[in-house]
Amino acid sequence: MVTETSAPATVPAAAVPDALVRSVEHFLYEEAELLDQWRLHEWLELFTPGGQYMVPSTDRPDGEPAHDLFLIQDDRFLLEQRVNSLLTRAAHAEYPHSRTRRLITNVRVPHAADGLLTLTANFAVHRVRSGTLDTYVGQYRHVLQQEENGAFRFVVRKAVLDLDALRPHGKVSIIL
Template identity: 50%
Template sequence: MSTSGRSALRELVEDFLFREAALLDEWRLDEWVDLFTDDARYVVPSTDLPEGDPARDLVFIDDDIVRLRARVARLNSRHSHRESPRSRTRRFVSNVRVEGTGDGELRVAANVLVYRFRSGEGAPYVGAVEYILRRNGGDLRIAYRRAVLDLEDLAWHGAVSIIF
């Protein structure tokens, strides 16, 4: 791929990641979940085992699209006590790396910093997100999303009720 082709691809991916971050920060979760493919998987390993595999290890989140849609519905409902009132968040996405897989998918990695504000307190969530993205016409969709927190524990953060 030419340099201009790689630049255009990186720009497409970065715009997609920035749009995803904005949807999450604006609590537009229904639109966010629509970014996923029907066979998508979303994983957040525990802080004590960041390389954890949901097939054999305990993880914070291991959602297929059905569970992810249910999570979004709960977070949008009045039954989400952890997020009532909702947290305010601001996401920063950086160090985006894009690699083609040869089968039309893209492997993407990025560093993420999420500031969460709730009940008069603020807490940073620092980590990395790995994606497998698929082209869908002129746009991209998330087939796999793995968010790895760099935190040693969630003691002063409370929980991962926000979508990291």
């Protein structure tokens, strides 16, 4: 299992080609569109079989999953369950679905080696539901696998919130 802290030997950031960074940006923009359109089954296909989706708690943004509480810590099986649940009426917090709009900026790809890339990007996810606007801001810290055809898939998809607390919304009922 590859995690953010066990990334492979790396190529210096200056050596990561601009074309690769642009490809990563395009991947992130396409992913944001899938999420904003609630095309969650298509979004799920962006993960490797061992892929993970994590959101650390707001009081331990640099926490380790083995030792610290996370708001979300899904392996591929749990992520499939989350997607299936969000797409049913049983997910009361998201039925009808919230409208979301994602903004992604400052994409950096500091490490690339052996088909694995680590990246950071800033995000703002605006969620509108029942006349209320909630905004989640933070930084993505992802590990991507680049396949032979050039496509990317998530090995680790980590959304680190910059919020002190989950107020006023009190929860994360959408995929960040």
